[in-house]
Amino acid sequence: MSTDQKGMNQSGYLKPPHYKNSAGDERTVGYEFEFTGIEIAEVARLVKDLYSGNIEKISTYEIEVQNTEFGTFKMELDAQLLRDKKYEKLLKTMGIDVDDIKDKDGKEEKLMEMAATIVPYEIVTPPIPISKMDVIDRLVEKLKEKKVKGTGSSILYAFGMHINPEVPSSDIVSILNHLKAYVLMDPWIRNQSDINMSRRITPFIDPYSEDYIRYILNPTYSPDIKTLIKDYFEHDNSRNRALDLLPLFMHLDEKSTSSMIDEELTSARPTYHYRLPNCSFEKKEWTPALEWNRWVEVERLANDEGQLNQLSLDWLKLSRDTMIGFDSKWVKKIDDRVKNNG
Numbered sequence: 001m002s003t004d005q006k007g008m009n010q011s012g013y014l015k016p017p018h019y020k021n022s023a024g025d026e027r028t029v030g031y032e033f034e035f036t037g038i039e040i041a042e043v044a045r046l047v048k049d050l051y052s053g054n055i056e057k058i059s060t061y062e063i064e065v066q067n068t069e070f071g072t073f074k075m076e077l078d079a080q081l082l083r084d085k086k087y088e089k090l091l092k093t094m095g096i097d098v099d100d101i102k103d104k105d106g107k108e109e110k111l112m113e114m115a116a117t118i119v120p121y122e123i124v125t126p127p128i129p130i131s132k133m134d135v136i137d138r139l140v141e142k143l144k145e146k147k148v149k150g151t152g153s154s155i156l157y158a159f160g161m162h163i164n165p166e167v168p169s170s171d172i173v174s175i176l177n178h179l180k181a182y183v184l185m186d187p188w189i190r191n192q193s194d195i196n197m198s199r200r201i202t203p204f205i206d207p208y209s210e211d212y213i214r215y216i217l218n219p220t221y222s223p224d225i226k227t228l229i230k231d232y233f234e235h236d237n238s239r240n241r242a243l244d245l246l247p248l249f250m251h252l253d254e255k256s257t258s259s260m261i262d263e264e265l266t267s268a269r270p271t272y273h274y275r276l277p278n279c280s281f282e283k284k285e286w287t288p289a290l291e292w293n294r295w296v297e298v299e300r301l302a303n304d305e306g307q308l309n310q311l312s313l314d315w316l317k318l319s320r321d322t323m324i325g326f327d328s329k330w331v332k333k334i335d336d337r338v339k340n341n342g
Helices: 040-051 079-083 086-092 104-115 135-145 172-193 210-217 225-234 246-252 254-258 288-303 305-321 326-341
Strands: 028-035 054-059 062-066 073-077 121-124 161-165
Touching: 028 135, 040 054, 040 062, 040 073, 040 121, 040 135, 135 288, 161 288, 172 210, 172 225, 172 288, 172 305, 172 326, 210 305, 225 246, 225 254, 246 254, 288 305, 288 326, 305 326
Parallel strands: none
Antiparallel strands: 028 121, 028 161, 054 062, 062 073, 073 121
16 A cells, blocks of 8 residues: 555545554554444455455354454444443333333343334444555445445434554553543544534543643643543543543553543453544545544644644643634644644
8 A cells, every 4th residue: 555745545534644563563443444334244244345354143142254354343332331231221211111021031022123213323443554554445435335334324323433543653642642642632533524413412521621731731741641640530531531541551561550540341451432523424535544644743733743732732821812713723733733744
């Protein structure tokens, strides 16, 4: 796969400033797609046709395609929600009492059918080398051909696409720089991405609070990893942020992180869990590359410490001096930066 002078491969994926991890290996990226309108068994067959491997049914709600050329693809209907019986409360809010289902033997299948109207199916890809990310386009195009329903298909569909880029370094300076870069870029990304209303009104992709942003952008803030984790939770952050750091924190310091959370949905992995993008299968022009390239702008800023420090000071000053219109002024400033650096 060739790359042009701007660092974009032929499929339109920008190359990040750090192509390799701290061990010298090529970085990997995992994707998660949420959608409905197709059975997960059919998705599994589609994945197998594309990437080889063998299909294994894990449970009523989970199927894996194992031993593909890239690893294991997982397909599920919010398995955690269903395994923990949380779906019963969810369905009751819609006037559906699961106790009224007469066919007890087929109960799980009926529940899955009902829950699928509001709970998305999900494909979780294995970690894929950055140089081969365009193989995901084959999957996206096949799902579009199947007319799967994405974020914009219904006002009820708060579906997202998550990107899990392997961290280029676990060093605290690198992590803090990426966090700072993200909070500075977040208003611009939201503006560019046209985040669907159904997703904006949910808590799943909340922005970081101004108090927390101000706290971490302060030039004197220089935490170690334990302090960064402690401060993160003391500012009421959770996994429901557009950039979720909990998987990375669990990887770096499981003991400290576990002591501060009650939920069981967080697994340890050396990645940034970027949750903001829509999953717009219903749009012909939509591709994962559009969303990946916005993330690369975050990595570019994180890699430019001079600009990062200056923009941090600019944000602190503008937020202090501006009573009205801060967001629009800041979005324009970031937009100018991206265009000038493009």
